[in-house]
Amino acid sequence: MFGLLINEKEVKEMEYLIKREMDEILFDLKDDRIDHIVKRSMEERYKILFTLFKRVASPQECLKYIRRGNKDRKKG
Structure with missing residues (x-):
């Protein structure tokens, strides 16, 4: 286990960077040209992010990025 002490500005920066990365993954998951194996890896990365x-984010912000069940996911 690790501890991390960061200030509010650093929290906002982390939140911003993680959101951008998650947005990019969500966009790429909609691309039919990407193989399903690659998409599975992307989904695992999304879960970690x-x-x-x-x-670091508020519950309201988290709601925007919650992935729903298989309805949202399209077989690749």
């Missing part, structure tokens, strides 16, 4: 995001 979302876990980090939950630690």
